[in-house]
Amino acid sequence: MKFKGSLFAGLLATAVFFNAGSARAEAVTGQANIAGNVNVDATSIVFNPTFTNTPGALETGSFAGLTGGTIMSLTGTGTGAVNVPGFIHFTAGVAAPITFDLTFIAPGVGTQAACASSTPGSLCTPANSPFTLLQLTSSTVVASLQLNGNAYIGSPSTGSSDTRGVFSTQTVVGGTLPEIISTLSSGHSINGITYSASFSASPVPEPASMLLMGLGLAGAGLVARRKSKA
Numbered sequence: 001m002k003f004k005g006s007l008f009a010g011l012l013a014t015a016v017f018f019n020a021g022s023a024r025a026e027a028v029t030g031q032a033n034i035a036g037n038v039n040v041d042a043t044s045i046v047f048n049p050t051f052t053n054t055p056g057a058l059e060t061g062s063f064a065g066l067t068g069g070t071i072m073s074l075t076g077t078g079t080g081a082v083n084v085p086g087f088i089h090f091t092a093g094v095a096a097p098i099t100f101d102l103t104f105i106a107p108g109v110g111t112q113a114a115c116a117s118s119t120p121g122s123l124c125t126p127a128n129s130p131f132t133l134l135q136l137t138s139s140t141v142v143a144s145l146q147l148n149g150n151a152y153i154g155s156p157s158t159g160s161s162d163t164r165g166v167f168s169t170q171t172v173v174g175g176t177l178p179e180i181i182s183t184l185s186s187g188h189s190i191n192g193i194t195y196s197a198s199f200s201a202s203p204v205p206e207p208a209s210m211l212l213m214g215l216g217l218a219g220a221g222l223v224a225r226r227k228s229k230a
Contacts, residue, residue, distance in 0.1 A: 028098055032198070035196045035197075039189055045073060045075075048071075053068065062151075063098065066090055068092035077105055078128045081104055083101075084102035086099055087101060104148040107128075108126075108144075110134075118138065120137055131145055141180055146167070148163070149163055151201045167196070169194065
């Protein structure tokens with residue numbers, strides 16, 4: 001079958017147009033900065049359901065104008081792959097609501113041995129824990145946590161973006177690493193901790209867009225080949 005050059009070029013242009021439009025429509029880009037309160041025990045991370053944007057921080061891309069939203073708590077998840085749909089909803093102030101599905105809880109980067117130390121600079125991560133606990137001074141500890149997932153506008157079936165959120169405590173926890181580990185191990189919780197987090201999203205084309213892009217590139221190759229034979 002032979003295609004007229006103008007017709008094939010038109011189909012190629014249409015394919016590229018739909019690819020670009022589809023990727024633009026739902027891709028999540030930019031950075032969000034949030035703040036809130038959290039309570040922690042040996043098996044749970046209990047976030048205050050609502051959060052606000054971090055004062056003075058700049059939200060960019062799809063998150064421009066963000067002022068708040070909601071976040072779920074985590075119980076008994078440990079680290080590694082998880083499936084928590086709708087873990088965060090960025091809803092207040094944004095042009096369109098953005099959903100973050102949690103898919104992976106990164107393990108802490110400290111050591112278990114350091115959990116027995118009260119020396120400033122010690123980095124502690126209890127067994128199977130997502131937290132990195134830093135002995136900041138002789139009597140204060142701060143914590144960090146990384147959560148990975150996918151962010152999207154509307155439905156994940158229309159395109160999503162790989163997104164990483166890095167949490168850090170803003171209210172330092174009084175005491176030493178051994179004292180904090182002992183408190184959690186005995187079944188008690190640590191309450192009233194404030195946190196801030198920064199979420200960074202990068203767009204990933206949905207399969208349909210990738211297919212159209214591939215067809216477009218293949219078509220461009222055929223057009224070039226036909227011209228070279230002319």
